Amino acid sequence: MKRIIVTAILILISFLLETTVFDYHDLTGFSPDLLLILTMSFGIMRGRREGMLTGFFSGFLLDVFFSPYMGGYMLLYMFVGYINGFFHKNYMMKDVMLPIFISAVDTFVVRFVVYVTGFLLRNRTEFKYYFIHRMLPQMIATMVATAVIYRGYVLINAWLKKSALKKRRKDLA
Numbered sequence: 782m783k784r785i786i787v788t789a790i791l792i793l794i795s796f797l798l799e800t801t802v803f804d805y806h807d808l809t810g811f812s813p814d815l816l817l818i819l820t821m822s823f824g825i826m827r828g829r830r831e832g833m834l835t836g837f838f839s840g841f842l843l844d845v846f847f848s849p850y851m852g853g854y855m856l857l858y859m860f861v862g863y864i865n866g867f868f869h870k871n872y873m874m875k876d877v878m879l880p881i882f883i884s885a886v887d888t889f890v891v892r893f894v895v896y897v898t899g900f901l902l903r904n905r906t907e908f909k910y911y912f913i914h915r916m917l918p919q920m921i922a923t924m925v926a927t928a929v930i931y932r933g934y935v936l937i938n939a940w941l942k943k944s945a946l947k948k949r950r951k952d953l954a
Contacts, residue, residue: 825869841855
């Protein structure tokens with residue numbers, strides 16, 4: 782139960798920071814995708830199921846508040862969380878280079894899908910312009926934020942695991 786509450790609080794905090802503070806106070810015009818970082822982190826640290834559930838609720842918030850269509854971001858973020866969950870078994874939590882690389886790939890995938898559904902289907906084919914002026918700055922901002930934020934998520938995950946282990950030991954005794 783504690784894990785669910787902490788995850789919900791982290792999703793809400795990430796959503797609020799992404800849509801308020803970082804949206805208005807960034808110098809480049811692009812803020813990091815905090816919900817994508819959270820989804821990616823939980824996929825790597827906790828596996829496919831929890832990554833997918835975190836992506837579902839993160840995408841749900843984006844769909845409700847910013848998308849004209851319901852379900853697009855939910856499916857996209859669920860996919861990202863599920864795919865990142867494949868790294869769960871073969872990854873050391875303390876290493877930060879893999880999450881930085883994965884966040885760049887995830888940001889590219891998400892922004893490419895947004896480009897295809899939002900621009901290409903309406904015959905706006907300036908991919909080079911979109912990549913240089915939209916995707917690349919977003920990728921860089923997300924990579925920098927991942928380097929800082931991921932360590933905090935590792936600490937939170939370790940605390941939750943330790944708490945769950947104590948509870949199990951207490952229940953068995």
